[in-house]
Amino acid sequence: MPVIKTIYGQLTTPDWPDDLIVRTLVTYGEWSLAEQMLLAPMVRGDDCFWDVGAFLGTFGLGVSHLAAQPPRDLVVVEPSSVLQHHLRENLTRNAPCPFQIAPFAVANHVGLLSPREDQSPLNAGGVKYEHAVGIEATVACRPLKDLRAEYGDYDVLKLDIEGMENEAILSDRGYIQTKRPIIWAECNEDTSSIDLLETLIELNYNPIYVAFPFFRKNNYNATSARIFPMAYEAVLLAAPPDRLADFTGKVDGEEIIVRPVNNADELRQALWSTPRWALSDWVCLSKAELIARLGRASQSQLFETFLIRDNIEL
Secondary structure, three states, rough: OOOEEEEEEEEEEEOOOOOHHHHHHHHHHHHOOOHHHHHHOOOOOOOOEEOOOOOOOOOHHHHHOOOOOOOEEEEEOOOOOOHHHHHHHHHHHHHHEEEEEEEEEEEEEEEEEEEOOOOOOOOOOOOOOOOOOOOOOOOEEEEEHHHHHHOOOEEEEEEEEOOOOOHHHHHHHHHHHHOEEEEEOOOOOOOOHHHHHHHHOOEEEEOEEEEEEEOOOOOOOOOOOOOOOOOOEEEEEEEOOHHHHHOOOOOOOOEEEEEEEEHHHHHHHHHHOOOOOOOOEEEEHHHHHHHHHHHHHHHHHHHHHHHOOOOOOO
16 A cells, blocks of 8 residues: 655555556645645634545645644545545544545435546546446435535535536535535536536625646645646635635745636636646747747647748759
């Protein structure tokens, strides 16, 4: 069982050397720490913080350590039986506050889920589930409302469940509408993100789109190695005004995208303007050089044919 030295402490992981999250922890000593740094200032010492889609526990650990005071309780929700053992070891060793582990997936009703067939074998943290109908089920799912009755109310709710964030929120709509917790929900390039936005607006939130790099320049291992030239992820942040006042939207040394989104078109524009991938030579270019390339691309110009003289046979 591999043990990795990280910014969170000593972490145990499955023996998955090719997995994206495990590779990132080995290379950088952290996983998406910029995201944790963005949420942490909003977390208070009397909060119960729920990390739904916890994987190895890095998000809950990162936010709990980075907050001015650790939350009074940390509830991590993770359906994978393979990961739950590592999750418990990692939290027992490193959590700065009491914690509970809820071994379930989250959906809008009690039932069973199975992983979808279109999965990457190199990213166990990105497994997508669907309701089991006529196929072999692998994990149990429960509504947030039921889990909350067992594990306690949440004040801060992080959701990273690969497109099922809206379903999770709808499963505890009454509580969310009344208590107005902070919601930090993954926002992918999928129409489910538009559904999520519209639900948050219906619940009288004013959502904010936040996009950030997965890999920090000032990472814990101080390495300049790049697993990808550039990789951004995004969330929708929803919070009452008094809690939103603690959100800075800044991480030293990193470019964070922050913009309010009031409708589907504004969310589409925000996602369209977020760098999800890049060629390695792009990341070293200046803003002027990037604009030059964009201008040429908009006119379908190719460098391969730029200023090439016609070959003249003698």
